[in-house]
Amino acid sequence: MAIVRIKINGVMQQHDVEDRTLLIHYIRENSRLTGAHIGCDTSNCGACTVLLNGSAVKSCTVLAVQVQDEEVTTVEGLSGDFNGLSPVQEGFRQQHGLQCGYCTPGMVMASTALLRENPKPTEDDIRHALEGNICRCTGYEMIVNSVRWAAENGGGK
Amino acid sequence: MSLVGAKVLRKEDPALLTGHGKFVDDFSPPNSCFGQFVMSDQAHAKIISIDVSEALKMPGVLGVWTAADFISFPNLPGGMPDFERPVLAHDRVRWAGEPIAIVVAENRYQAADAVPTVIVEYETLDAVSSVAQATAPGAPLLFDAHRSNVLTKVPMLDDLEKHFVKSFSRASLRIVNQRCAVVPIETVGCLADWTLDGLTIWATTQAPHHLRNKLASWLDTPQNLCRVVAPDVGGGFGAKIVWYPEFFVAPLLSKWLRRPVKFMQTRSESMVQMTHGRDQVHDIEVGFEKNGKINALRMVISQNLGAYGDPTGLGLATLTGWMAAGCYKIAHVSTGFRTVVTNTTPVAAYRGAGRPEATFSIERIIDLVALKTNVDPVKVRQINFIQPNEFPYETHNEAVIYDSGDFPQALDECLRLLDYDAVKAEQAKNLADKNAPLIGIGFSCWLEIAGFGPNGSLEGFGHLASWESAQIRIAPDGSATIFIGSSPHGQGHETFVAQIASDELGIPFERISVIHGDTATVIQGVGTMGSRGVPTVGSAVKVASERLMVRAKKIAAHLLEAAEQDIEVKDNAFNVRGTPGKKVSWSDVGLTSFQPLRLPPELQAGTLEERLFHESPNFSYPSGAYACVVEVNRKTGKVKIQKMIVVDDCGTVINPLLAEGQVHGGVAQGIAQALYEQVCYDPSTGQPITANLIDYLIPSAPDLPNYIAGRITTLCPNNPLGAKGIGESGAVGSPPAVVNAVVNALSSFGVEHIDMPVTPEKVWHAMNGRK
Numbered sequence: 055m056a057i058v059r060i061k062i063n064g065v066m067q068q069h070d071v072e073d074r075t076l077l078i079h080y081i082r083e084n085s086r087l088t089g090a091h092i093g094c095d096t097s098n099c100g101a102c103t104v105l106l107n108g109s110a111v112k113s114c115t116v117l118a119v120q121v122q123d124e125e126v127t128t129v130e131g132l133s134g135d136f137n138g139l140s141p142v143q144e145g146f147r148q149q150h151g152l153q154c155g156y157c158t159p160g161m162v163m164a165s166t167a168l169l170r171e172n173p174k175p176t177e178d179d180i181r182h183a184l185e186g187n188i189c190r191c192t193g194y195e196m197i198v199n200s201v202r203w204a205a206e207n208g209g210g211k
Numbered sequence: 212m213s214l215v216g217a218k219v220l221r222k223e224d225p226a227l228l229t230g231h232g233k234f235v236d237d238f239s240p241p242n243s244c245f246g247q248f249v250m251s252d253q254a255h256a257k258i259i260s261i262d263v264s265e266a267l268k269m270p271g272v273l274g275v276w277t278a279a280d281f282i283s284f285p286n287l288p289g290g291m292p293d294f295e296r297p298v299l300a301h302d303r304v305r306w307a308g309e310p311i312a313i314v315v316a317e318n319r320y321q322a323a324d325a326v327p328t329v330i331v332e333y334e335t336l337d338a339v340s341s342v343a344q345a346t347a348p349g350a351p352l353l354f355d356a357h358r359s360n361v362l363t364k365v366p367m368l369d370d371l372e373k374h375f376v377k378s379f380s381r382a383s384l385r386i387v388n389q390r391c392a393v394v395p396i397e398t399v400g401c402l403a404d405w406t407l408d409g410l411t412i413w414a415t416t417q418a419p420h421h422l423r424n425k426l427a428s429w430l431d432t433p434q435n436l437c438r439v440v441a442p443d444v445g446g447g448f449g450a451k452i453v454w455y456p457e458f459f460v461a462p463l464l465s466k467w468l469r470r471p472v473k474f475m476q477t478r479s480e481s482m483v484q485m486t487h488g489r490d491q492v493h494d495i496e497v498g499f500e501k502n503g504k505i506n507a508l509r510m511v512i513s514q515n516l517g518a519y520g521d522p523t524g525l526g527l528a529t530l531t532g533w534m535a536a537g538c539y540k541i542a543h544v545s546t547g548f549r550t551v552v553t554n555t556t557p558v559a560a561y562r563g564a565g566r567p568e569a570t571f572s573i574e575r576i577i578d579l580v581a582l583k584t585n586v587d588p589v590k591v592r593q594i595n596f597i598q599p600n601e602f603p604y605e606t607h608n609e610a611v612i613y614d615s616g617d618f619p620q621a622l623d624e625c626l627r628l629l630d631y632d633a634v635k636a637e638q639a640k641n642l643a644d645k646n647a648p649l650i651g652i653g654f655s656c657w658l659e660i661a662g663f664g665p666n667g668s669l670e671g672f673g674h675l676a677s678w679e680s681a682q683i684r685i686a687p688d689g690s691a692t693i694f695i696g697s698s699p700h701g702q703g704h705e706t707f708v709a710q711i712a713s714d715e716l717g718i719p720f721e722r723i724s725v726i727h728g729d730t731a732t733v734i735q736g737v738g739t740m741g742s743r744g745v746p747t748v749g750s751a752v753k754v755a756s757e758r759l760m761v762r763a764k765k766i767a768a769h770l771l772e773a774a775e776q777d778i779e780v781k782d783n784a785f786n787v788r789g790t791p792g793k794k795v796s797w798s799d800v801g802l803t804s805f806q807p808l809r810l811p812p813e814l815q816a817g818t819l820e821e822r823l824f825h826e827s828p829n830f831s832y833p834s835g836a837y838a839c840v841v842e843v844n845r846k847t848g849k850v851k852i853q854k855m856i857v858v859d860d861c862g863t864v865i866n867p868l869l870a871e872g873q874v875h876g877g878v879a880q881g882i883a884q885a886l887y888e889q890v891c892y893d894p895s896t897g898q899p900i901t902a903n904l905i906d907y908l909i910p911s912a913p914d915l916p917n918y919i920a921g922r923i924t925t926l927c928p929n930n931p932l933g934a935k936g937i938g939e940s941g942a943v944g945s946p947p948a949v950v951n952a953v954v955n956a957l958s959s960f961g962v963e964h965i966d967m968p969v970t971p972e973k974v975w976h977a978m979n980g981r982k
Contacts (some may be wrong), residue, residue: 083318088237091445094478097317098904101396103345130230143228147220150868153876154701155227156396156445158236188904190396190446191701193879193941194912196872199748209817 058118062087063131073119077111078102080118081128089129089159093188100187103160104128110167112186129159132166134208141209142166142201151200153191161187165201166209173210175201214710214720218868222705222725232443235400235413236475243402243471244273246457246464247322249312249329250480251304254338254353254554254897259309260304262330266314269328271321273468276460277301277312284463287454288425289522289673293357296519296551298456304333305353305518306554307898310456315464315472338554338897342492342513345553353516353518360552362520367509367547371498374507374543379497382579386567387966390490390515390890391883392799392907393480393561396699397445399485400475403461407435410462410932417447418738418817418856421674421697422458423730429459434730441728444700448880449560450486451700452523452740457723464777481491482902486524487890488561490515491531493572497541503584503591510535510572512548517557525550529671530565530589530660533611537573538618538658538834539595544607550945554897556890560740562880562942566659571967574655578954579963588951589626592656593619599925603829611660614935615925616834616860622656624921625858631971633842633856642959648842648851651956655837655948661742661936662831662927668739678826679747680735681755683712685763685819687805689783689797690722696736697748698728702873702938707865708752711932715756716763717780718797734822742833742936745865750930751825759821762814766803769811831927831935835859837878839948843956850886850953858921863934870937875918877941883910884942885949889968 058075059068062085069084081087081104090113093101102113105127113126129143136144142165145151152158161184168175168183175183180201181194189197201209213274227234263275279303286295300311312329314324318376339345345360353360375381401414410432416422419441427437438939444451457474464472476484498507514528532546575596581588588668596618597604604613631652638650663669669677680696693708705725713720726732737747760780767785768775777788785800787793803809804819840854857878864870887908891900926933946967954962962977 074320079320082237083239086233086239087230087231091234091397092236093398093445094904096478096903096905098909099396099478128230129228132229133875137225138406139225139228146228147224150221150872152224152227153444153703153872154395154397155223155232155443158227159230162228184912186911188396188909190394190880190909191876192872193875193877193918194874194915195917198912198917 056119059123060118060121061125063127071118075118077113077116077118077121081113087128087130091156091159093157098188100164101157101160103163103187105163105167108170111165129162140166141207142169142204145200145204145207145209149196149200149203151192151197157187157189161189161197165204168201169205169209174205214713215865217866219706219710219720219866220405221703222418222709223703234397234443234445235402235415237735238402238413238660240404240471242630243473244315244317244468245319245322246313246315246461246472246474247326248310249314249326249331251300251307251334252310253304253312253333254307255336256304256333257336258300258304259332259334261312263312264326268324269321269325271317273315273317275312275314275329281460287456287459288429289454290756291520291525293354293364294362294520298459306556308556313460315468315560330574330596337963340553340555340892340894340897342515342551344894345551353554357506362516362550362552364527364549365547367511367545369545371507371509371543371545375498378506379500380583381498382576383495383496383584383790384576384579384964386493386495386572386575388489388491388493388571389887389967391488391561391888392890393448393450393485394489394909395446395448395450398476398478398481399451400473401458401461402471402473403465405462405466406473409438411438411440412458413440414458415444415451416441417444417451417698417700417740419728420696420730420736421738422454424675425454426458427931430462438731443697444626447700448562449488449564449740452738453486453521453559470789479903482907483556483899486521486559487517487556488558489568490558491528495572495576497576497580499580499584501584502594503580503586504594505539505541505580507543508536508541509545512546514517514548514550515558516550516552517555518552519557520550520552521557521559523560533608534569534660535573536606537570538597538616538656539979540597555892562877563659563939566939567943567946570655570657570659570943571947574657574951575964578951582958582963588654592622592654599868613658613832614829614830614927614929616658616832617923617925618656618834621834621836621858621860621923624923625838625856627840628856628919628921635968646789648844649956651841651843651946651952653839653951653955655944657944658832658834659939659943660830661833661939662746663741663743664828664830665828666826668830676735676737678824679743679751680822680824681748681751682734682822683755683759683820685801685804687802689718689801691716691718692726693752694726694733695748696733697739697744698736699739702739702744703869707749710865711749712756715753717783718929719783742938744936744938745932745934746827746831746927746930746936749865749932749934751823754821754825755821755929757821758823762818763800765811765814766800768794770799770803827929829929831862831929833861833935833937833940835940835944837944837948839952841952841956843953843974845978848971848978849976850969852882852916852949854919855916856919856921858923859937859940860923860925861937861940862924862927863933865934871920873922873937874941877939878918878945879915881942881945882915882949885967885969887945887968
C-alpha cells in the first residue's frame with residue numbers, strides 16, 4: 055500500500071492505495087470522479103485520457119504512484135465561457151461530436167491538449183492527434199468539426 | 212416555429228461533456244463488491260472438475276460459484292429446445308470465453324487475482340468454428356442430443372431453374388460476410404442490489420423492460436420487485452439487446468451476499484463474451500438478359516450462430532432472406548437458409564442485423580452482371596429498379612411489402628454529388644499512368660427493413676410486443692415530463708422526443724423533460740433496436756400529445772369562456788383565434804388541471820396525462836444510394852477512400868443533426884467491415900485470435916474519410932410522422948459501395964470478387980495473381 059497524493063482539478067487528493075493501482079482507478083474509485091472512462095485494456099481506445107501536467111495521457115497506462123504530487127486534469131476540471139463549458143466542450147455540443155458520450159471525455163481531453171500545443175490545427179493534424187482515441191458512434195467527421203469549432207472559438211488559448 | 216426538422220442541439224450533451232454522465236460502472240454504492248467470470252480457455256471440452264479451493268483462500272474473495280449453485284434455476288431465456296444456454300457452463304464448454312464460474316471479491320483487482328486460481332480440468336473435444344466445419348460429415352457435435360449442428364433449416368421451395376435456363380446468361384457468387392465484433396466503447400456490465408425492498412439492477416441494456424420481464428420470471432420474483440435501470444449506455448449497436456448471464460447471476464449473488472454486486476467486462480473479456488455480428492455465407496445466383504435485366508434470383512444463406520442459438524441471432528437469416536432482392540424488381544426470387552451452431556462466441560444483432568448481409572450480396576452480384584454484360588453498373592441498377600409508382604410493392608415474401616421510395620431519384624442525386632463522368636475520366640487517366648494509384652468507383656443502391664414493427668415482428672425475436680410506449684404528464688406549472696419505453700444509447704431520444712412534443716403541445720423545448728430506461732418509472736417498453744426509435748416512440752409521442760391537447764384546449768376554453776375550436780396554442784399559451792390578447796398561459800392550464808373546482812365538469816383532476824402504445828401496421832423501408840471512390844496503391848494494395856457519397860431517404864427527418872450523425876456512424880462501421888474488421892478463429896483449435904483491440908482493428912480518425920451526405924424524402928405511409936428510421940442505414944448501405952469500388956479498380960486484373968475485409972494483402976494478391 056502507498057499513500058498517494060495527486061492534485062486533481064486543482065484539489066490535492068490523498069488516498070492509501072495498493073501500489074499497483076492504475077491512475078484511472080485512482081481517479082474513478084478513490085477520487086470518485088467518473089468522467090474518465092475505461093474502454094479497453096490495451097491502451098487502444100483512449101476513453102481514459104486525462105491531462106497530466108497539461109499533456110494528454112492514457113490514465114490506464116499510468117500507475118497512481120508514478121504521479122505522486124503531480125497535477126491531473128479530468129473532464130470535470132474543464133470550464134469556460136460557454137455556459138461554463140470550455141471551447142472544446144462547446145465545440146462538441148455545437149457540432150454533434152458525441153452520441154453515446156462514453157468516449158467523449160477522452161476525446162475532449164485529447165482535443166484540449168492538441169489545441170494547447172497547436173492552436174490552429176489542420177484537419178490532418180486533428181485526425182492524427184486523435185489517432186489514439188476510438189469512437190464507435192460518430193464516424194469522426196463531426197469530432198473533427200468539433201475540434202475545428204473549438205480552435206476558431208478560443209480553444210487554443 | 213416548428214422544431215421538427217430543425218437542427219436542435221441535444222439535451223443530453225452538457226452532462227456527457229462535463230463528466231456527469233451516469234454509466235453503469237460509475238455507480239459505486241457503499242459496500243459494493245465485484246464479480247468476475249472464470250472463462251473457458253477451451254473452445255470445446257467436457258468439464259471434468261472445477262477446483263475452487265485456492266481461489267477461496269485468495270485475499271478479498273467473498274465466494275466462488277459454479278453451475279452447481281444455480282441448478283435450481285432455468286437456462287437463459289429465449290433459446291431453442293436442445294440448444295438452450297445455461298447461465299454457467301456445467302458439464303461442457305462450447306466456446307473459448309464461455310463463463311464457467313464466478314469469483315466475487317472486495318474489488319476488481321482482487322477478483323482478477325483470484326480468477327486464474329480456479330482450476331478447471333477439461334477433456335478437450337474437437338472444435339468447429341465455421342459453418343463448413345460444423346456441417347462436414349463426421350463433424351463433432353455441440354449438442355449430442357440433437358445429432359446435428361444445424362439448428363434450423365428452411366430450404367428453397369423452388370430452385371427457379373426453369374427461369375434460369377430461359378435467361379440470356381447467369382452469374383453466381385459465394386460470398387462470405389465475415390464475423391464482426393460489435394465493440395461499443397462501454398462493455399457489458401451490471402450492478403445488482405437486492406435488498407429487503409426488492410431488486411434494483413443497473414444494466415448496460417438497450418431494452419430494460421425486455422430484460423426486467425425475463426429476469427423477474429427467471430428469478431421467480433414479481434415484476435414490481437424487480438427494477439431494471441438502463442442509465443447512460445455507452446453504445447449498443449444490437450449487442451446490448453442480449454440477455455447476458457451476469458444480469459441473471461448478479462441479483463442472486465447480491466441477495467446471497469447482502470451486498471451490491473457489480474460485473475464489468477474488461478475489453479478482452481468483452482471481445483469473447485459480448486455477442487458478435489454477421490458471419491453468414493451466401494450462395495447467390497441470378498439469371499439475366501443481355502441488357503442486364505435480372506429475371507431470377509436465388510440465394511441460400513448459412514448463418515453461423517456461434518455456440519447456442521441466441522434469440523436475436525436466430526432471426527438474422529430470416530431478415531436476410533426477406534431483403535434478398537433489395538430495391539430491384541425481380542420476377543422470380545427464391546431463398547433458403549440454415550442456421551448452424553459452432554464453437555464460437557454467440558452471434559446476435561449488429562447494426563443492420565441481417566440486412567447488411569442481404570444488401571452486400573445483391574449489390575455485389577449486380578456489379579457482376581454489369582461486368583458480364585458490359586453494361587454500366589449504374590444502368591444495370593436503373594433498368595432493374597422498382598419504380599416510384601409501384602409502391603406499396605409486394606415482394607417474394609408476404610411479410611414484406613415495401614412502403615415507399617424513389618430509387619431512381621436517390622441514384623440521380625448520388626450521381627450528381629459524385630460527378631460520375633469526371634471521376635471516370637480520372638480513372639481512365641490513372642489507369643494509363645503506372646505511377647498513379649488505380650481508381651475504382653462503386654455503387655450501392657440499398658433498401659432495408661426497419662421501424663420494427665407490425666404486430667408479431669419483434670415477438671419472433673423473444674420480445675413482449677412490437678409497439679412502443681409514451682406517457683406524457685403535465686406538471687402544475689405547465690411544464691411536461693415524457694416517459695418513453697424506447698431507451699437510447701446515443702441516439703438522442705431526449706432531444707427528438709422533446710422536439711416532437713414541443714410542436715404538438717406548444718410547450719417550449721426547455722420545459723419538456725424526457726425520462727427513459729427505468730422500469731420503476733416508465734410504464735412499459737420494448738427497446739431501441741431495428742431503427743425503430745422515431746417511427747415507433749416518436750409516433751407514440753405525437754399521437755399522445757394530440758390526444759392530450761384535446762383536453763388541454765377544453766380547459767383553456769373553459770377558463771377563457773370561448774369555444775374549444777377557437778383555441779390555438781402559440782408561445783406557450785392558449786389563444787382565442789380572432790381575439791388578440793385573449794389568452795391563458797400553459798402554466799394556468801397546467802395548474803387548473805389539478806383544481807377540480809376550476810375544471811370543466813366532464814374533466815377530473817390530473818386529466819393532463821396521456822399514455823399511448825403505438826404499433827405500426829407495417830415495417831418501414833429506409834433506402835438510399837451510396838457511391839464510393841477508392842484509390843488503390845499498386846505497390847502495396849492499400850485502399851484509400853477518396854470520396855464517400857451517401858444519399859439517404861429516411862422519410863421525415865426530425866433533427867437533421869442527429870440523422871446525419873446516425874448516417875456517419877453507420878457508414879463508418881460499414882467501411883470498417885469492408886476494409887478493416889474481422890473476428891478470426893484458429894480453425895484447428897477454435898481459439899479466438901482477435902480477442903483484444905490490438906488484434907482487432909477498430910478504425911480511428913485517420914482511417915476514415917469525410918462523408919458527402921445528400922438526402923431525398925419519400926414519406927412512410929405507415930406512421931403519423933412519415934418517418935422510416937435511420938439508425939442502421941449507413942451500416943447497411945456502405946459495405947458494398949466500398950467493395951464494389953475496389954473490385955472496379957481491379958477490373959483490369961480480371962477480378963470479380965474479393966471478400967471482406969478488403970485488406971492490402973488480399974488486394975495485392977488480386978493484382979499479383981493468387982497462388
